[in-house]
Amino acid sequence: MTQRGYTLRFNGDQVAAELHGAAERGVLMAGEYVLGESQAVVPIDEAALSRSGTVSVDPGTLTSAISYDTPYAVRQHEEMTWRHAPGRQAKYLEQPLVQSRAQVQAIIAAQLRRALR
Known part of the structure; x- marks a missing residue:
């Protein structure tokens, strides 16, 4: 019986860079989903408030921020006594974020799985 030698080459830095890039894409995509x-x-x-919505990503911490940038965005979000058109509401960012938790996780996980192929 002949003995065969095998060499395993693990490019850990390359794998880490690919996974970081995938996580960054996933965080951006998840933020866009919530937006x-x-x-x-x-x-x-x-529609000024609606048009001001944006997503930004911090690659260092792999976090995304979803924001609305009008002078009244925070008050509009927090003021529960204000009346809105049908289907519109206060907590317009908080409620979709909480309800989308599973989808956000799935979006990020899908990007990481793709990177590992």
Whole structure:
């Protein structure tokens, strides 16, 4: 019986870089998903608030931020006594984020799985 030698080469730095890139893409995609869900319930008067919605990613911490940038965005989000058009609401960012927890995790996990193929 002949003995065969095998060499295993593990490119750990390359794997880590690929996974970090995949995680960054996943965090961005998840943020965009939550923003889309939020757009369905954000209060609309002249649509300035809705148009100001954006997603940003911090690659160092692999976190995303979903924000609305108008002078009244925070108050509009927190003021539970204000009346809104049908289907629109206060907590227009918080509620979609909480309800999308499983989808957010699935989006990030899918990107990581793709990187490991």
